[in-house]
Amino acid sequence: MAMLMMKRKHLFADYGSSVFFDEMFDQHGKVRPPYGTMMKVLTRMGIDELVTRNGVMQSAMVTQGITFTLYSDTPEDSSLERTIPFDMIPRMIPGEEWQLLEQGLKQRVQALNHFIYDIYHAQNIIKDGLVPRQLIIDNPYYLPAMIGLEVPDNTYIPLSGIDIIRSDSGEYYVLEDNLRTPSGLSYVYQNRALMTNLFPELFFEHRVRSISRGLNALLCSLRALAPGGKSDPLVVLLTPGIHNSAYYDHTFLAQEMGIDLVEGRDLTVIDKKVYMNSMQGLRQVDVIYRRIDDEYLDPDVFRSDSILGVPGLMEAYCAGNVALANAPGTGVADDKAVYAYVPDMVRYYLHEEPILSNVPTYILDRPHEREYVLSRLSEMVVKERCLSGGYGMLIGPSASEEELKTFTDNINLHPERYIAQPTMKLSCSPSLHQMEVAPRHIDLRAFVFMGRQETHVVAGGLTRVALKEGSLIVNSSQGGGTKDTWVVD
Numbered sequence: 001m002a003m004l005m006m007k008r009k010h011l012f013a014d015y016g017s018s019v020f021f022d023e024m025f026d027q028h029g030k031v032r033p034p035y036g037t038m039m040k041v042l043t044r045m046g047i048d049e050l051v052t053r054n055g056v057m058q059s060a061m062v063t064q065g066i067t068f069t070l071y072s073d074t075p076e077d078s079s080l081e082r083t084i085p086f087d088m089i090p091r092m093i094p095g096e097e098w099q100l101l102e103q104g105l106k107q108r109v110q111a112l113n114h115f116i117y118d119i120y121h122a123q124n125i126i127k128d129g130l131v132p133r134q135l136i137i138d139n140p141y142y143l144p145a146m147i148g149l150e151v152p153d154n155t156y157i158p159l160s161g162i163d164i165i166r167s168d169s170g171e172y173y174v175l176e177d178n179l180r181t182p183s184g185l186s187y188v189y190q191n192r193a194l195m196t197n198l199f200p201e202l203f204f205e206h207r208v209r210s211i212s213r214g215l216n217a218l219l220c221s222l223r224a225l226a227p228g229g230k231s232d233p234l235v236v237l238l239t240p241g242i243h244n245s246a247y248y249d250h251t252f253l254a255q256e257m258g259i260d261l262v263e264g265r266d267l268t269v270i271d272k273k274v275y276m277n278s279m280q281g282l283r284q285v286d287v288i289y290r291r292i293d294d295e296y297l298d299p300d301v302f303r304s305d306s307i308l309g310v311p312g313l314m315e316a317y318c319a320g321n322v323a324l325a326n327a328p329g330t331g332v333a334d335d336k337a338v339y340a341y342v343p344d345m346v347r348y349y350l351h352e353e354p355i356l357s358n359v360p361t362y363i364l365d366r367p368h369e370r371e372y373v374l375s376r377l378s379e380m381v382v383k384e385r386c387l388s389g390g391y392g393m394l395i396g397p398s399a400s401e402e403e404l405k406t407f408t409d410n411i412n413l414h415p416e417r418y419i420a421q422p423t424m425k426l427s428c429s430p431s432l433h434q435m436e437v438a439p440r441h442i443d444l445r446a447f448v449f450m451g452r453q454e455t456h457v458v459a460g461g462l463t464r465v466a467l468k469e470g471s472l473i474v475n476s477s478q479g480g481g482t483k484d485t486w487v488v489d
Contacts, residue, residue, distance in 0.1 A: 011043045011050075011437055012430070021168050021427040022439060023091060034092040034488050041202050042089070047435055054088050054432055057198050061086060066190050066248060084187060085481030087431045088199060091442060091463040095209070095489040098459065101164065101172060101446065104355030106455045107346060109160050109448045112177060112333050114349035116156040120146045120329065130344050138416075139338070140386055141180070141331030143294060145301060149318060151225075153452055156327040158221040159289075160448040161185075164356070166427035173359050173424070175443065177342065179326060179334040181291050184462045184482075185447050186252035189215070191462075191484040209459040209487040217449045217456035219257045224452040225323035226286040233286035236260045236276060238267070240292050240308045250291050259289070269312030272319040287323045288313075294328050336385045336419045337363055359424055365416040373420040374411065377404055380420045381472075382411070395472055397423055426472055429483065431465055441466040443474050444485065460485030 024035045031039045061083040161182025163175040226233030239250040254261035275282040296306040298313040316322045340361040343354040362369040384392030394407045428439035446461040463483040464474035474480040
C-alpha cells in the first residue's frame with residue numbers, strides 16, 4: 001500500500017508579519033536580496049536540523065567557557081554564570097549600507113575624542129554656549145584630575161562601543177556611546193568561529209567581510225600609546241578579576257592579543273612607574289588596557305576602599321610614565337544627557353554634518369521638556385543618565401501603572417538624573433526559539449579603534465538580540481543573546 005507523504009511545513013510558515021522593520025523580509029513579505037541564499041539553505045535544512053545544530057553550538061560554548069555573569073537581587077543567588085544565548089541565524093548588512101555606517105562611526109568617535117580633549121583643556125565648546133557648563137562639571141564622570149593633562153597623541157578613546165538601532169523606516173540611529181570600558185568584543189570573534197566551524201555550508205555561500213584585522217588594529221592602537229613612542233612596549237589588560245561579569249571578555253582579549261592579564265595586586269608603583277610582578281621579576285608596564293571603572297583605579301586618588309586598583313597609579317599616569325586606555329574621565333562623553341549634544345560636536349569640531357542621527361532626546365531638567373515627557377510617559381523610554389547595561393530604565397509601553405508612578409515621582413524629585421526618548425521600533429531579525437523561527441528585536445554594538453595612523457571599525461560588530469517576544473531590552477546583563485553579524489558584498 002502506498003504511503004502517504006505529508007509535505008514538510010515551510011520553515012518560515014508561521015513567521016509573523018510585523019509592524020517593525022524586518023531585516024530579512026520587506027513589507028510585502030519578500031526576502032531582501034542579502035538573505036536570498038540564506039533562505040534557501042535554512043529552508044533546505046528544516047527546523048529539526050537547525051535545532052540539532054543549535055544544540056551542538058550551545059555545547060561548544062559550554063566546553064569553551066564562553067560565559068557572562070548575571071547578577072540577581074536575591075542573596076542566595078547573587079550571581080549566575082551562564083553561556084550567552086547564541087542565535088545561529090546571522091544578521092546580514094549589505095556592503096553599501098555598512099560603508100555609510102563605517103563613515104558615520106569614524107566621524108562620531110573623532111568628534112567625541114575632540115570633545116573630551118576640549119573639556120579638559122580650553123573648554124571652547126562650553127565658552128561658545130553649545131554645551132551647558134553645569135552638564136559637565138556636575139557630571140560624576142568628569143575628573144578634575146584630568147584637567148590640563150596631556151595624553152599620548154591626544155587619543156582618549158582608542159576603543160569605543162557605539163550602539164546602533166534601526167527604526168521602522170529602515171534608517172539607522174545611534175542609541176548610545178560607550179567610551180569607558182565597552183564590553184562584548186570577544187563575542188564578535190567567538191560568534192564568527194562558531195558559525196564557520198559548525199555552519200560552514202551557510203557561511204561559505206556568502207562573501208562575508210573578514211573581522212581578522214580587528215584585534216591587531218586594537219593592539220596597534222594600544223601600543224601606539226606607549227610613553228616616549230617605545231617600539232616594543234609592555235601592554236597589559238587590567239581586570240577586576242574572575243567575579244566580574246565580563247571576565248570571559250577580558251581573558252579572551254588578553255589571550256588573542258598576546259598581552260598579560262593582570263589584577264591590581266599584580267602591579268606595583270615605584271618612583272612613579274608601574275611594574276608587573278612576573279616570573280622574571282619586576283617588568284615596567286607601558287600601557288594598561290583597563291577594564292576597571294575610574295573610581296576603583298587608584299585608592300590613593302579615588303575610592304580609598306578599592307582593592308581592585310593600584311595605589312599610586314594616577315601619579316605614574318600624570319607623570320607620563322604609563323598610558324591608560326581608555327583614558328580616565330572619558331565617561332563624561334557617554335553620559336546620556338551629553339549624548340544629545342553629539343551632533344552639535346560633529347558640526348563644531350569637524351565642520352561637517354553628522355552622517356548618523358541621534359534618537360530624539362529630552363533633557364528632563366528643562367521644565368518644558370519634562371512637562372512634555374510626563375504627559376506622555378507611557379510612550380517614552382526613560383533612562384538614568386549614568387547607568388548602563390539596561391539598568392535604571394523605564395519602557396513606557398510595557399510599564400505597569402505602579403512603574404509609571406514611581407518614575408514620575410523620581411523624575412519630579414531629581415529631573416537632572418534622567419533623560420527620555422520616544423520608544424523606537426527596533427528592527428527585527430529571524431531568531432531560532434525552541435522549535436520555531438520567530439522575529440526578535442535587535443540592535444548593533446559597533447567597535448571602533450582609534451589609532452595613530454587610522455581609525456578601524458570591526459566589520460559588522462556585535463548584534464544583540466532580545467530573546468523575549470516583544471522585548472526591546474537586548475543587553476546581556478538583562479538576559480539578551482547575540483548573533484554573528486555579516487557584512488556581505
